[in-house]
Amino acid sequence: MADSSMSLAALSALLAERAAALSAAVGSPLTPPAYLDLVRRSQSVDDVAGQVLKLCVQQARDAGHTWQEIGDLLGVTRQAAFQRFGKPIDPRTGEPMDKTVRMTDAAERATAVVTHVLEGRMEEARRSFNAEVLAAFTDKARGDGLAAVTGLVGAFEGFGQDDPFVRRIGDHTVVDVPLRYEAGDMKARVAFDGDEKVAGIFILPPETP
Template sequence: MTESSTSLASLCALLAEQASVLAGSMGAPLTPPAYLDLVRRSQDIAGKGEQVLKLCVQQARDAGHTWQEIGDLLGVTRQAAFQRFGKPIDPRTGEPMDKTVHMADAAERAVAIVTAVLEGRMDEARRSFNTEVLAAFTDEVRGNGLATVTGLVGAFEGFAEGEPFVRRIGDHTVVDIPLRYEAGDMKARVAFDTDEKVAGLFILAPDTP
């Protein structure tokens, strides 16, 4: 048995044990359970389940299955599957790339920046731009971009349901924010560089990888 298989077997056993304990914590019909404790235990189980899923994906890749097959099974694109589970090697160093999100407030900052851009408060938004974006993101570029989106899906109505999706891609922290328009949904994408400045800001179709 490989080290990966051993780890997977151990995790599955622990997951089964935690699930059994959670089921036993539900309490009798006349004795309400400690609900916050159930939330804590469920969170622990979800974390273990994510580890199991990652190991299963790793074993599927080791067995020769493609990211397309894995993405199809999970209902996402092959790129999304790779971004979630892949282990890219940095061509500059030959070392595994760091996928840890270090910006604790990335989602909140991205929402504030997108809101400022959509509402025309560009002086406020530009304080977060890096040098390249500051030079390129003129009022004309903003106006043309918003006009193009309006031509596709109508007027902006607000943020759509769903939390911002934050991940690390290469040297950038990337945040996708669901947006709601009168004739369809879109998403804003904000990319922060290593200095935590905006290195890119786009409005995209919701299924854009």
């Protein structure tokens, strides 16, 4: 892992060095590469490339470029770009907000909750709800919400091919779970509070930031 304090020039040089080493390790057709070694080297290149991208975004922001410009360049919304690279300041403390995701099983738990809700196993789903969601997410609320989604995109067909997207937003861990429907894609969004209880659950269009 590269030192996070390295300059862009130093990181770029390190990236070039590791990419060259990966290229050399591929070898010739007469010398089959050690594939696990290639995986290790590729991961190393990916780690440094991620740091280079992060630092480039920071410098673009320092130069006055907007999140919209950066998001357009990366093919994501400005909010998605901000959530990935931004450094929000907590208005309560004036300190940088902690974006570290500590729920290592957030994707699996969110997928399980969504499965329980979609399949009508609400007793199991409610075990994960906090008090506010437990009071608000009645059987009627579930039925009305799923009916509205069915009216838009038809019957539920399964989960999407992409992995769930997990990030920290404020005090919450938020997970987007891709869903496939008869006439289009959607995503379930599950928010976990600081006690790792479900603080919100929604079904949204995939382009929703």
